[in-house]
Amino acid sequence: MTRMWCVRPELLCDDHLRGEHAEHHQLVGTIDNHPHGAAIAEGHAEKGNIDTTRLERRHARLAAEMIDRGMNHDSPLAYDGPTYGAGAVDPEANRDELFDRCEDCAARAREHDR
Numbered sequence: 333m334t335r336m337w338c339v340r341p342e343l344l345c346d347d348h349l350r351g352e353h354a355e356h357h358q359l360v361g362t363i364d365n366h367p368h369g370a371a372i373a374e375g376h377a378e379k380g381n382i383d384t385t386r387l388e389r390r391h392a393r394l395a396a397e398m399i400d401r402g403m404n405h406d407s408p409l410a411y412d413g414p415t416y417g418a419g420a421v422d423p424e425a426n427r428d429e430l431f432d433r434c435e436d437c438a439a440r441a442r443e444h445d446r
């Protein structure tokens with residue numbers, strides 16, 4: 333499922349960091365190339381899962397965190413298409429949901445909050 337968590341990148345476990353990063357690229361590919369890309373993006377936006385106005389900056393933060401962790405990143409991302417989901421993503425709510433769902437992310441959060 334495409335999901336821009338938009339929680340602090342350092343709180344994401346490796347899997348969620350890689351996953352959210354990959355979904356940024358998939359989302360841009362879908363919007364740019366899929367015959368129903370607009371409808372798909374609207375569906376994600378209605379659920380509060382994406383905000384294309386945050387795409388480039390969010391991608392840059394995720395990429396920087398990946399490099400900090402010694403992961404490879406060589407996939408620049410540029411998006412200048414239509415806007416979907418402006419203001420739709422709620423990082424606070426996503427934080428709670430993510431930490432409920434993923435013990436590894438929750439453990440990182442506990443470490444960082446200490």
Ligand SMILES: [Zn+2]
Nearest residue numbers: 395407408409
């Ligand atoms: Zn990338």
Ligand SMILES: [Zn+2]
Nearest residue numbers: 345348434437
């Ligand atoms: Zn996680």
